[in-house]
Amino acid sequence: MLLKRKPDYGPKTFAYHFPSMPRAPRSIRRRSSVTKTVKDSQICAFEILATVAGKLLLERESCSSSNVTLGNDQLGYVKDAAEHEQLVEVRIVGKDCFNQEKCRESHEYNEKDLSYDEVDKDMEQACGMSKPTLLEDGTKLVSCSHCSSPEKPSRKLDRGSPTSYGKSFNSRVHNEIEAQLEVEKETARNLVCEDMVRSCILEDQVDLCIKYPSTISSDCSADEPTCTDLSLRNSFFRSRNDVNLGCRDDDDDKFSGCNPHSANIKAIGPKHCMDRKIKRLLSAKYWKAAPKLQEFELCNTDGELKHVYPKRKTSYQRERSHLETPFKKRTLFDQSPVVSYDGGSNAESISNSPEKEKNEDNSGSANGVSSSVVGPQASSDTRDSHVKFRIESFSIPEVLIELPETATINTLKKMVMEAVTFILEDGLNVGVVLQGKKVRDDKKTLLQTGIACHENLDQLGFILEPNSSQVSLSIQHEDSPSSPLFDSPQLLTRFLVNPVIGAETPDVLQDSDPPVNGTEKLVESNHEASLSIHDGDSPPAPYDSSQLLTRCLVNPDTITPDALRDSDPHVNSSEKHVESNHEVVPACANTTLEPKTTHSKALVPILESVKVLAVVPVNQNTGRYGNQNSGQYELAQRRRPELAKRRIRRPFSVTEVEALVQAVEKLGPGRWRDVKICAFDNANHRTYVDLKDKWKTLVHTAQISPQQRRGKPVPQELLDRVLRAHAYWTQHQARQQGKRQPGSSKIV
DNA sequence: ATTAGGG
DNA sequence: CCCTAAT
Numbered sequence: 146m147l148l149k150r151k152p153d154y155g156p157k158t159f160a161y162h163f164p165s166m167p168r169a170p171r172s173i174r175r176r177s178s179v180t181k182t183v184k185d186s187q188i189c190a191f192e193i194l195a196t197v198a199g200k201l202l203l204e205r206e207s208c209s210s211s212n213v214t215l216g217n218d219q220l221g222y223v224k225d226a227a228e229h230e231q232l233v234e235v236r237i238v239g240k241d242c243f244n245q246e247k248c249r250e251s252h253e254y255n256e257k258d259l260s261y262d263e264v265d266k267d268m269e270q271a272c273g274m275s276k277p278t279l280l281e282d283g284t285k286l287v288s289c290s291h292c293s294s295p296e297k298p299s300r301k302l303d304r305g306s307p308t309s310y311g312k313s314f315n316s317r318v319h320n321e322i323e324a325q326l327e328v329e330k331e332t333a334r335n336l337v338c339e340d341m342v343r344s345c346i347l348e349d350q351v352d353l354c355i356k357y358p359s360t361i362s363s364d365c366s367a368d369e370p371t372c373t374d375l376s377l378r379n380s381f382f383r384s385r386n387d388v389n390l391g392c393r394d395d396d397d398d399k400f401s402g403c404n405p406h407s408a409n410i411k412a413i414g415p416k417h418c419m420d421r422k423i424k425r426l427l428s429a430k431y432w433k434a435a436p437k438l439q440e441f442e443l444c445n446t447d448g449e450l451k452h453v454y455p456k457r458k459t460s461y462q463r464e465r466s467h468l469e470t471p472f473k474k475r476t477l478f479d480q481s482p483v484v485s486y487d488g489g490s491n492a493e494s495i496s497n498s499p500e501k502e503k504n505e506d507n508s509g510s511a512n513g514v515s516s517s518v519v520g521p522q523a524s525s526d527t528r529d530s531h532v533k534f535r536i537e538s539f540s541i542p543e544v545l546i547e548l549p550e551t552a553t554i555n556t557l558k559k560m561v562m563e564a565v566t567f568i569l570e571d572g573l574n575v576g577v578v579l580q581g582k583k584v585r586d587d588k589k590t591l592l593q594t595g596i597a598c599h600e601n602l603d604q605l606g607f608i609l610e611p612n613s614s615q616v617s618l619s620i621q622h623e624d625s626p627s628s629p630l631f632d633s634p635q636l637l638t639r640f641l642v643n644p645v646i647g648a649e650t651p652d653v654l655q656d657s658d659p660p661v662n663g664t665e666k667l668v669e670s671n672h673e674a675s676l677s678i679h680d681g682d683s684p685p686a687p688y689d690s691s692q693l694l695t696r697c698l699v700n701p702d703t704i705t706p707d708a709l710r711d712s713d714p715h716v717n718s719s720e721k722h723v724e725s726n727h728e729v730v731p732a733c734a735n736t737t738l739e740p741k742t743t744h745s746k747a748l749v750p751i752l753e754s755v756k757v758l759a760v761v762p763v764n765q766n767t768g769r770y771g772n773q774n775s776g777q778y779e780l781a782q783r784r785r786p787e788l789a790k791r792r793i794r795r796p797f798s799v800t801e802v803e804a805l806v807q808a809v810e811k812l813g814p815g816r817w818r819d820v821k822i823c824a825f826d827n828a829n830h831r832t833y834v835d836l837k838d839k840w841k842t843l844v845h846t847a848q849i850s851p852q853q854r855r856g857k858p859v860p861q862e863l864l865d866r867v868l869r870a871h872a873y874w875t876q877h878q879a880r881q882q883g884k885r886q887p888g889s890s891k892i893v
Numbered sequence: 894a895t896t897a898g899g900g
Numbered sequence: 901c902c903c904t905a906a907t
Binding site for chain 1: 894895896898899
Binding site: 790791792794795835836839 | 901902
């Protein structure tokens, strides 16, 4: 008996060396009738959802007024933005918070993590595979315990070209930089009406401690990753990493050759990751804008979603546990979702905090807005020519998802996932804002920029903007009739565009003003990017007041595929940055909407950046925007195959077929995972499901007349082998079954 | 995460 | 290839 699933690859010579104890196919083991689940419940759920949403909306509106401390909430924008802030808190403080010990520990853990179990070893031996070689490098590189799971980071570090990160995160830190990423948890709070909003926001916090000399250039390019670097990358770009395939294969994120095993898992990982991510999203108040939705769903669809409040805790704990035991095998997503995922990204407030590192803990941030009080006191540090910053928090943008009633939860999840991954596709770009103005000269040192001055620290801000995909992904669903929830067609057909796009003015981003003053701040050239709030022709959807809507909606008419392509803000802005010598570009005056709350000194000057990430899925591709929608979607697909509804078709080559045939001859059908490992371990784009499917078609092809076959002809010799193997295994299975059921007849 | 099967 | 149910 096989104690473990250990592939029996048998001798190299071909002689149908079959596994000693092949398992009977599951089809035999369990032949159960397939029952299609009725979606009535789901449909019903969505209906109820609409109702509940409305109620909650009213309820919340009545309550929210009491708790708005930011003022300007008449626009619903500021308040909204503030709410978003709390998703993640990132603080950059002094060096003292750096704990090298932890990093060292992480080494060990990572090493452990990277080791593979015996089964796999056996497998490898059997297959003649070589042991993964990335261990050393990987562990060397992965230094932060909380950074992430060993696999991806190591991959990234190991192989990923520096540029891959640099693009999104230009301000790489030097070796001098030390950092510690630390996630803290928030104690559960009672959810009072006035706290509802906050309660919907993820309370996890991340402390990112970075210390660096004031002489550091904002543009410094680190030559080697540092702990800080890593954590940043990992956290900020994880989603991207996961989406972007590994080094060579286009659609798999496996790091081929490095770690076959993990890779194998990865091969199908995305999907699961996605699910997980979605879950996190849903549970982590990601949909803060529409808490009711969340709540509702969670309450009514017991399947995968849990009640929101309980879930929050649960989720939180789960996350915590992950963090506490970073060594367990886990996916990146599970682990450091803090920054990258949940915290996803965008508007970020920063405040210089003279005070000591993390002790501030969550107390302050609890309510979400920046928690730490930042005093200009950073002075004490000046002496050592170090500037300390603390990024209080940054939030993730709203995501507006629209689905037909007939959509399944699965679809919902996917939609959210797609939206988020699309948003974070290329990671984030970090901008520095000083005194409401964007610092554009990346070469300047902190000193030169004046950031070193403590007086200015208070007015320092960061902008986290999506690196690419300035245009929101418009997701359309074939079977989606117009949703009752969104009766504003115009909304549905809108694309979101980064104001920077096509703007003659480089820093539109800063120019775009928080709703405080409305669109007037928008630069002329940027007029197409108007705030939905003020946009006359974007009638507030039912969700308007609920702030579900994204803020920056752009008239699709102004968007063309080309424009989109050129719309990479990064390219544009970087170019312009070079050209313009202004080290500081005036940003909208109102940007500095100082939080009225005294204790949140954090500046969130560029709320605008938030809008960039908004997503407005399109319900239907009809109407005048139809073409553009599809074009955009295609563009998105081109850029991110993962988001594509369908993977690109990749016909099996004869070589592949042969490999498959040979593997199946040895292993038999039904052991697709093993087949995959044995014969397609390096073919990242071939999952075991693919192999199974291919075998299925091969068998079919072999059974039909040559005239009926289509596509590239498969050598008859191979087809013969297919038939033989198929016959053999079929018979074998029958035999197996016969043994179990003595009554049945034996064919051989 | 895998496997089996239908689409 | 996709999607899902069942493991």
